[in-house]
Amino acid sequence: MQGWLERRVQSLYEQLLRTDLDEVPTHVAVIQDGNRRYARERGDAVTNGHREGAETTEQVLEWCEELGIEELTLYAFSTENFERPADEREALFDLIEGKLREFADADRVHENGVCIRTLGDIERLPDRVQEVVDYAEERTREYDSFVLNIALAYGGRSELLSATRRILQQVEEGTLSPADLDVETVESQLYDRPVRAVDLIIRTGGDERTSNFLPWYANGNEAAVYFCTPYWPEFSKPEFLRSIRTYQHREQAWQRTRLSRALTLVKGLGDTRTEEARRILEGSNDVPDVDGVGPALPVEDDADSA
CATH class of the missing domain: 3.40.1180.10 (Decaprenyl diphosphate synthase-like)
Structure with a gap:
């Protein structure tokens, strides 16, 4: 039982x-x-x-x-x-x-x-x-x-x-220019x-x-x-x-942070643009309060509290 x-x-x-x-x-x-x-x-x-x-x-x-x-x-x-x-x-x-x-x-x-x-x-x-x-x-x-x-x-x-060594070898052989080194180059050397x-x-x-x-x-x-x-x-x-x-x-939590930063930036563009940005961003309910632009929301801890 x-x-x-x-x-x-x-x-x-x-x-x-x-x-x-x-x-x-x-x-x-x-x-x-x-x-x-x-x-x-x-x-x-x-x-x-x-x-x-x-x-x-x-x-x-x-x-x-x-x-x-x-x-x-x-x-x-x-x-x-x-x-x-x-x-x-x-x-x-x-x-x-x-x-x-x-x-x-x-x-x-x-x-x-x-x-x-x-x-x-x-x-x-x-x-x-x-x-x-x-x-x-x-x-x-x-x-x-x-x-x-x-x-x-x-x-x-x-x-x-190992990936770094392979990249250096390509540079030495002349098949790769240091100026062309980017994220994709590194990832191509990590896995096939x-x-x-x-x-x-x-x-x-x-x-x-x-x-x-x-x-x-x-x-x-x-x-x-x-x-x-x-x-x-x-x-x-x-x-x-x-x-x-x-x-x-x-x-x-990251989404709220991004929204807060975006609203802070557009705040300086003037009331009309701020309201327009607010309407675009309000697709989410997580619109933070930025000088009265939106409702305040609590910030949750990254860690699971359970």
Whole structure:
């Protein structure tokens, strides 16, 4: 009876959170932290924590598709993970190999048009993992409905450093002029296919840091960040929805700031132009008060208070 009641309460809470959302991020990046701690606190082998975490990953994919999120990036294996004990590394490689092949062959991946891509220094991985990476990417290359990026042997600084070296080489060879260097040039050296700017980073496990994850696409876009205490295997749908609400509140706060600045600028153009600008901007209810131009609105904190 208690189990049924708990499930019912959680279902109602999920519905409440869902109705509170009217916009979702396009690209969500997740740092899946806490698999090992989850297993150790339960007296299990570390590999069991990673396996349960893989089940959470599949659920998150479903939630993203349900909400209309278009791109998901998972921090699956960092360059620092190479320092872990050999037996743990091999178990992780086995899990990655098996799950990637499973995803590549899954009917729902092909039915939903999921494009699987990997980010990172893939050549550092064992041959068997590189082979399944090629297999998964090739099988889903033509899909564009949803993008699943899996960061393997990944490090944000090393990624930027490698791109910089390639650009310098082009300059030295005379195929690129320093005057032509722009954002598109850098992005073309990061990945062979475009990656959307990151709108939201989620980190589980209690640590409040982004671990140098996707610095070009996240920091450059000033992505919202949601830290939560559950370990990755415990990460739930209500927690996911709260992270989306954090993003939404951040976007609304930015919109109010932009409107406030715009109205402040047009205030100096004269009453007629100010009124005209006000009518244009009043498509949103979030028109701030600028010397009596519009109603005052409270400024919400970027962080989710729940």
